[in-house]
Ligand SMILES: Nc1ncnc2c1ncn2[C@@H]1O[C@H](COP(=O)(O)OP(=O)(O)OP(=O)(O)O)[C@@H](O)[C@H]1O
């Protein structure tokens with residue numbers, strides 16, 4: 001029997017640090033490496049749904065029923081399967097990437113916060129479905145104490161934190177770690193922070209180098225991905241144009257190899273952390 005795929009939440013309390021970009025980049029790199037990826041968009045902004053070109057009906061009633069907002073109301077075991085749609089890039093991406101899509105409607109789920117076992121709903125919806133995949137990627141909103149975060153983390157094995165070399169982003173990552181340590185006994189006792197990926201990095205800024213050093217205090221030197229994602233237009237295009245980075249010009253083709261390195265490091269790191277926790 002094959003072991004279940006790692007369930008990876010991409011989180012940082014700070015907004016705009018590159019969570020959805022990292023989720024998109026890892027998903028695409030995994031597919032390019034031949035892996036099958038299940039993507040769960042737990043941010044009601046629905047940015048990852050759009051960036052992966054996952055189809056959702058423009059009709060509000062149809063859209064609600066075909067999205068996570070409906071499934072997570074009161075899911076049957078494995079119910080997420082009924083809303084999965086292929087990534088809209090075509091080719092190997094559509095073959096290997098399945099998306100549980102999200103729209104702004106997901107905000108309505110806040111109404112169910114506090115109901116018995118409500119934070120276990122994603123876990124229940126995923127039961128038996130993940131066996132067909134090699135990786136589960138869960139994008140999360142820029143929040144800390146929030147129902148959508150509780151649901152996402154309860155269903156995750158590990159958290160990956162993208163982080164800019166800025167004081168507020170590092171502080172926000174530190175708060176994620178504090179909350180995990182304080183609250184995982186109620187949410188998910190096995191939850192671990194796998195590591196951090198430095199994003200929007202400018203190697204000519206001393207400040208960015210210093211902040212990257214400070215990140216080591218949160219997850220240890222071995223928890224920092226040695227590949228840093230530079231601040232470049234190709235990453236903007238990847239999100240703006242909703243394309244795999246390899247299709248974002250010559251700069252994008254080069255950056256695709258960076259994401260492949262980040263994916264390889266992440267898999268190794270996740271294996272190490274999950275073995276240590278077992
Ligand atoms: N390395 C980079 N270089 C240039 N722009 C980047 C880079 N990484 C991300 N961006 C841009 O920064 C913006 C925010 O990125 P992204 O949406 O991934 O952040 P986020 O953490 O998911 O935001 P939110 O907290 O709103 O969910 C996007 O417009 C994206 O294109």
Ligand SMILES: [Mg+2]
Pocket residue numbers: 019020021043047140
């Ligand atoms: Mg985001």
